Amino acid sequence: MDISTHNSGATAVYRRNKRLLKNHESLVALFQLSADIIVAVALLYLFTSFKLEAFPAAYRVLAVLASFCIWFIYSSRGVYRRSSGYLRGCLRLTGAWAVMVLLLSLIGFITKTSETFSREILLLWASSILLAQNISYCLVSYFSKKYKENFERHLPTLVIGTGSVAEHLVDNLNKNRWLPDKVIGCIKSLDKDETVNVSGVNVLGGLENIRSLIKEHDIRRIYIALPMKASEQIDGLNIDLLDMNVDIIWAPDIFALNLINHSVREVAGIPLISINESPLTSSRVSMIMKEVMDRSIAAMALVLLAPVMIWVAYKVKKSSPGPVFFKQDRHGWDGKVIKVWKFRSMKLHIENEGEVTQATKEDPRITEIGKFIRRTSLDELPQLINVLQGTMSLVGPRPHAVAHNDYYSDKINAYLARHRIKPGITGLAQISGYRGETETIDKMEKRVEYDLAYINNWSLALDIKVLIKTPLSLLSKDIY
Structure with missing residues (x-):
């Protein structure tokens, strides 16, 4: 067997066994996390001993549980990283502490042990810790910043590339108080068409000068921030600089692509970059939580709004001949065709095959009650039934008619990526002013831009924010 081939294979196996995705920890962050746990336990001991003149077993269990929760929640949320x-x-710290308090409250409720504890002690403890942790955070942040500025030895760093990713790296590396990296300049790649976007540091030259620049500035670390089309240069750079004793870090510029809910993870030591992934398929837990929230609120809303819906149905039935509900084929999650329910707001009319004419101002097809329910979005209330059926969500990109999707799909970049999540009764685009008619390509592009921003930044908190802001968006004068 060829020894070089054998070694190459062994190296490949070794590399795959080694974990590639590493958390960026620092001694300061570890110190702050440890200090917060010690303060939480110490304050609980002091308040309990003062009030009860003892530290009962239940409070000792609470101290251990709180310590574990602080470590787990603060670490997972990256509070100090x-x-x-x-x-x-x-x-950020206050949010993490609130999550921890809610978790402890939930544990107490489930185990039926909340009555064991003094409410006075717990309230005083929770508020005191929040104050103490915030003061500690500010003090440690201030002194660590001063220490880095005056005493810490910086690592002279170069960034290869002058594009948007290089600019982002330069700005954030030089501002990050946890990292010792100090970017002193950038280097242009071999691409003659590469744009120069970086500011704050100088472009020191090109790749042909890199070895002399490393020696001249005593460079200890290099970040490669080149576009994907220049990736073939990376292996050559790595080989060429092996004898220079510098750290080489690759920051792949994938952001020129149309990214949908992008993320980085690993399987068996192999790094995986998700460049187009539904936020619902990437996290089973998130999908279940969204489903539970959607269907619970939809069921309650149908009960509470039943009188309003009955009144609207009566008015629609009297307005003109035809059914109360209008069901239209629209694209849902993953592009599947669904029937979307609405109160009928127009007189019955016949469209040309394959056409769906958007309603316009003073549209003669719209009935008197139709104008009112469209203006107030009451015509959308039957879509709560869609939510209960599971074909729609409370919040998401608005479902467009199939004919509209066919029309816009080849005119707007990434238009069909809107279907990577369930359509919603309301959405980020709607609360941002993009409701009603989209008579120009520019308006539809803006709506799609907000829809993709929602998919990329989806969270339950964002859904709640959109739901809260939706009533205010109904005041828009552009809806008809």
């Missing part, structure tokens, strides 16, 4: 200002850091 991200560099930001004092206000944003405190808000």
Whole structure:
């Protein structure tokens, strides 16, 4: 057997066995997390001992449980791993503490042990810890920043590339107080058409000068931020710089692609970059939580709004001959055709085959009650039935008619990517002012832009925010 081939295979296996995705931890973050756990336990001990003159077993169990929860929640949410200002850091910390309090409350409710504890002690403990942790965060952040500025040894760093990813790297590396990297300049790639977007540092030259620049500036770390089309240069760079004793880190510029809910993870040591993935298929837990919230709220809304819906149905029936409900074929999740329910707002009319004419201002087809229910979006209420059926969500991109999708799909980039999540009764585009008629390509492009932003940033918190803001969006004057 060829020894070189054998070694190559062994190296490949070894690399795949080694975990590639690593958390970026720092001693300061670890110190702050440890300090918060110690403070939480110490305050619980002090308040309990003062109030009860003892530290009963139930409170000792609470101390252990709280310590574990702080470690798990703060670590998973990256409370101390991200560099930001004092206000944003405190808000992030407050959010994590609120999650922990809710989790402990839920555990107490499920185990029926909440009555064991003094409410006075728990309220004082929770509020005191929040104050103490925020003060600690600000103090540690301030002193660590001063230490880095005055005492820490920086790692002279170069960034290869001058595009948008390089600019983002330069800005964030030099601002990040947890990292020792200090970017002193950028280097242009071999691509003569490469744009220069970086600011704050100089472009020191091209790749042909890289070895001399490393020696001249005593460079210890290099970030490669080149577009995907230049990826063939990376292996050559790595081989060429092996004898220079510098760290080489690749930051692949995948952001020029149309990314849908992108993420990075690994399977068996192989890095996987998701460039187009539905947020519902990527997380089973998230899908279940969204389904539960959707169907619970839809069921309650149907009960509470039943009188309004009965009144609308009566008015629609009297307005003109025809059914109360209008069901239209529209594209749903993954492009499947679904029947979307609405209260009929127009007189019965015949469309040309394959055409769906959007309603316009002063449209003669719209009935008197139709104008009102379209203006107030009451015509959309039957879509709560779609939500209960599971074909729609409360929040998501609005489902467009099949004919509209056929028309816009080859005119707007990534238009059909809207179907990577369930369509919604309301959405981010709607609360941002893009409701009603889209008589120009530009307006539809803007709606699609917000729909894709929703998919890329989906969370239950975003859904709740959209639902809260939806009533305000109904005041828009552009709906007819």
